[in-house]
Amino acid sequence: MTTASSATTSHDGSAGLGALLRAALPSIPVVGSLPGVRKASADGFGGLSYDRPPVTVDGEHVHAYAEVCGFPHKDTVPLTYPHMLAFGLHMAIMTDPAFPAPAIGTVHLENSVTRYRQISIGDTLQVSASVSPSRPHAKGRVFDFTTAITDGDGTPVWESTSSYLRRGTGDSDAPAGLEIPTTPSNGVVWKLPADLGRRYAAVSGDHNPIHLYPVTAKALGFPRQIAHGMWSLARCVAALENRLPEAVTVDVAFKKPILLPGKVAFGSERYDDGYLFSLTDPRSSAPHLVGRAAAH
CATH class of the missing domain: 3.10.129.10 (Hotdog Thioesterase)
Known part of the structure; x- marks a missing residue:
């Protein structure tokens, strides 16, 4: 590079x-x-x-x-x-x-x-x-x-x-970029509220209009507001963090926007010295995010 x-x-x-x-x-x-x-x-x-x-x-x-x-x-x-x-x-x-x-x-x-x-x-x-x-x-x-x-x-x-x-x-x-397999859901489904993007924006400072309201998201080509990618990464890490070592690397690829309000299915599994994880659509199993975490 x-x-x-x-x-x-x-x-x-x-x-x-x-x-x-x-x-x-x-x-x-x-x-x-x-x-x-x-x-x-x-x-x-x-x-x-x-x-x-x-x-x-x-x-x-x-x-x-x-x-x-x-x-x-x-x-x-x-x-x-x-x-x-x-x-x-x-x-x-x-x-x-x-x-x-x-x-x-x-x-x-x-x-x-x-x-x-x-x-x-x-x-x-x-x-x-x-x-x-x-x-x-x-x-x-x-x-x-x-x-x-x-x-x-x-x-x-x-x-x-x-x-x-x-x-x-x-x-x-x-x-092609990161190639991480999709982990099947463990049966855990998170229900995400319509105001999630606004709540995360208030903390992060990321007020991109695609995350805030249906009208602002539609103006930029989305059917309604979508979750921040860094929120979805953080939420997955929160589900795993107590199992991760102090020195750790987490890699994720963002696949499909998460529409708000909506539901996502979380999945994780052991892989070598770490974990694979994903967020998928509970109905179609299409991935929103795929990731892996391993000791650094």
Whole structure:
């Protein structure tokens, strides 16, 4: 993979409604072609890097996240929680005029998370995020966003790679991506409420309109609002976390949007030194998400 640009921009880490507006503007006809809004060409894009000032893990925010994602309340943070500390940096990168793809309409394909050690409430962390030049995919181009989190001594404690597809001219010879088998349901079905996307948005800062209301989702081509991909990953991890080691890697591929309100079936099974897991449609068994977790 090509390394992202060495220049790093500092950002406060916020991801409010202003960021959402900046994300939407490049997708609006006429407005998207204006100076300062128009996206740069993908040709010659060398990557972007952002970081934020040191951040102390806030217990109230951790507990609010745990509540909406199904984790128990602990003095340590859920495995997927550190993504909350980096999401504002991801949005800053996507809304940077140098980033060649609009944020709205970019599809979350895959995610890989590695925890090196537990992170405690009250820990002070360094958070950075970067994106490399795109790579080919059968349906367009993929941008890999890498997040690195270290402690005060600079020791890595958590990292992730979030892969996003921008649809376009594809390459039939491109790698297929994660190949993880679908795990049959264990008979566990979760009923998801209509306001789940709004509840997760309030905690995460991800107010993408496809997750909020039927009318906003329909405007972007969905029959009604859909669950956040990172919520579905977190909910699966919450069902497994007490069986996972401290140092662990979780990989997921997002297959089919989860419409809200709706139902999903959870399945998991032992595999080598870890677990395979999935979320499927309870009626058709079509996969929404497939994943695996293993000791790092």
